[in-house]
Amino acid sequence: MAHAQESHTKRIWLVFIFLCIITTVEVALGLAKPPALYFTQFLGTSLLNWIFIILTLVKAYYIVWAFMHLEGEKKWFRRSIVWTVVFLISYLVTLLLIEGGYLFDTLSPLVKWDY
Amino acid sequence: MEATIAVNSEGKTDWDGGGSRPFGASYGKMMMWFFIMSDALTFSGFLAAYGLTRFKFIDSWPIADQVFNHFPFIHGDHPMLFVALMTFILIFSSVTMVLAVDAGHKMKKAQVTWYMLLTIIGGVIFLGSQAWEWKNFINGTYGAVKTTEGKVLQFVKDGHQIALSDFVVGEYGERTTHTRENGLWFEDEATLPTYSLQQVISSYEHNPSVLIRTEEINPETKEKTILSREAGSRYLLKATKVVEGASLIENEYGKTAFADFFFFITGFHGFHVFSGILINIIVFFNVILGTYEKRGHYNMVEKVGLYWHFVDLVWVFVFTFFYLV
Numbered sequence: 001m002a003h004a005q006e007s008h009t010k011r012i013w014l015v016f017i018f019l020c021i022i023t024t025v026e027v028a029l030g031l032a033k034p035p036a037l038y039f040t041q042f043l044g045t046s047l048l049n050w051i052f053i054i055l056t057l058v059k060a061y062y063i064v065w066a067f068m069h070l071e072g073e074k075k076w077f078r079r080s081i082v083w084t085v086v087f088l089i090s091y092l093v094t095l096l097l098i099e100g101g102y103l104f105d106t107l108s109p110l111v112k113w114d115y
Numbered sequence: 116m117e118a119t120i121a122v123n124s125e126g127k128t129d130w131d132g133g134g135s136r137p138f139g140a141s142y143g144k145m146m147m148w149f150f151i152m153s154d155a156l157t158f159s160g161f162l163a164a165y166g167l168t169r170f171k172f173i174d175s176w177p178i179a180d181q182v183f184n185h186f187p188f189i190h191g192d193h194p195m196l197f198v199a200l201m202t203f204i205l206i207f208s209s210v211t212m213v214l215a216v217d218a219g220h221k222m223k224k225a226q227v228t229w230y231m232l233l234t235i236i237g238g239v240i241f242l243g244s245q246a247w248e249w250k251n252f253i254n255g256t257y258g259a260v261k262t263t264e265g266k267v268l269q270f271v272k273d274g275h276q277i278a279l280s281d282f283v284v285g286e287y288g289e290r291t292t293h294t295r296e297n298g299l300w301f302e303d304e305a306t307l308p309t310y311s312l313q314q315v316i317s318s319y320e321h322n323p324s325v326l327i328r329t330e331e332i333n334p335e336t337k338e339k340t341i342l343s344r345e346a347g348s349r350y351l352l353k354a355t356k357v358v359e360g361a362s363l364i365e366n367e368y369g370k371t372a373f374a375d376f377f378f379f380i381t382g383f384h385g386f387h388v389f390s391g392i393l394i395n396i397i398v399f400f401n402v403i404l405g406t407y408e409k410r411g412h413y414n415m416v417e418k419v420g421l422y423w424h425f426v427d428l429v430w431v432f433v434f435t436f437f438y439l440v
Contacts, residue, residue: 008217016210020203027199030180030439038337049440056435060428067213067424077138077145085152089159096163100170108174112264113331113340115349 015066022055147418151425158429162436165376175330177369179438185251198438201244208237209427216420219413227416231399238392245385255360259367260315262353267369269328271341282325283310283318308357316351330369384433387426394419
C-alpha cells in the first residue's frame with residue numbers, strides 16, 4: 001500500500017551525504033585525537049568519546065527516521081518502538097557500566113603489574 | 116515461466132479477518148518493526164556486556180588502533196581507514212536499498228531491480244571486507260609472549276610495535292608439531308609458533324634496541340606502558356609461551372575477552388548481513404519475476420529494506436564502540 005507517497009530521492013541523497021560527512025569527521029577525530037578532547041575526562045570517559053557517542057546517535061537518528069522512514073509512521077506506532085527501545089537500552093547500559101566500574105574498583109587492586 | 120504468487124483474491128487487507136490496520140501499518144511491516152526491536156535489544160545486550168568487560172579492565176584493554184591497522188595493498192600502520200571504508204560501503208548499500216523502496220512506491224519495476232542488485236553487491240563487498248578483517252585478526256601481525264598470569268608482552272622498537280620476525284634469530288628447530296600422522300593417532304596439538312620461547316628471550320637479551328610493552332595503560336598518556344631493558348628481562352622470566360594471532364582462548368593483542376567479544380559481536384552482525392543478502396536475493400528474483408507487480412504493491416521490498424537498514428544501524432554502533440571509543 002503505497003499511500004500516496006511522493007518521491008524522496010533528493011532527501012535520500014542529502015541524508016547519504018550527511019552520514020558520510022559525519023563518518024569522515026569521526027574518523028578524522030579518531031586519527032587526530034586532539035589532546036584537549038582526548039585527555040579531558042567528563043562523566044566517566046573522555047570528551048572525545050562523548051563526541052563519538054553523540055555523532056553515532058545523530059547517525060542512528062537519520063538512519064531510522066529517513067531510511068527506515070519512521071518519520072512517516074503514525075505517532076504512537078513510532079513511540080511504541082522508539083520509547084521502548086530507548087528506555088530498555090539506557091537502563092541496561094547504565095546498570096552494566098556501573099557494574100563494570102565497580103568490578104574494576106574491586107578487582108584492579110588485586111592485579112600485580114610489577115614483577 | 117509461471118510463478119505461484121499469493122495475491123489477495125477476496126479484497127482482504129494484510130491483517131487477516133477484517134479491515135483493521137492498527138497504526139496504519141501493514142501486518143508484515145509492523146511485525147518486522149517488532150522483530151527489529153527484539154534484535155536491537157539482543158545487540159545492545161552484547162554491546163553492553165562488552166562495555167562492562169571493558170570498564171572492568173579499563174586500565175589494560177587493547178587499543179583498537181594498534182589491533183586493526185591494515186589496509187589492502189598498502190603496507191604499514193593504517194588504523195581506522197579500512198573500517199571507515201566498510202562503513203561507507205554499508206551506508207551506500209543502505210542508500211540503494213532505500214532508493215529501491217522509493218522506486219517500489221512508484222511501481223517502477225526496472226528501477227527496483229537495479230537498486231536491489233546494487234544493494235546485494237554492496238552487502239557482498241561488506242561481507243568480504245569483514246572476512247578480510249577477520250583473517251588479519253586471526254593470523255595476527257606481530258606475535259607476542261604470554262606470562263604465567265596470562266598477561267601479554269609485546270615488543271617495540273623506537274616506540275613502534277615490531278613483529279617477532281623482525282628481531283628473533285633462528286627457526287623453531289627443537290621439534291615438529293605433533294599431528295595424528297606422525298605421533299599418537301588419537302592426539303594432536305595446536306600448530307607450533309614460528310619461534311620458540313627461548314629464541315625470543317635470547318634474541319631480546321642480545322638486541323638492546325628492543326623493548327617490551329605491557330598491557331597496562333598509563334592514564335597520563337593513554338598509551339601502553341613500555342618497560343626498561345632490565346624490567347623487561349625480569350618480566351620475560353615469567354613468560355610461558357609465544358602467542359601468534361587470535362583465537363577464543365588467547366590472542367597476541369592482550370585481553371582474551373577482547374577477541375571473544377570481537378568474534379562474537381562482529382560475527383553476529385556478519386551473520387545478519389549474510390541472511391540479509393539471502394533475503395535480498397529472494398526479493399530480487401521476485402521483483403524480476405513480477406511477483407510484486409502482480410500483487411499491486413512492493414511492500415516486501417519495504418520490509419526487507421527495514422531489516423537491511425537495521426543491519427546498517429547496528430554497524431554504526433559496532434564501529435563506534437569497537438574502533439572509535
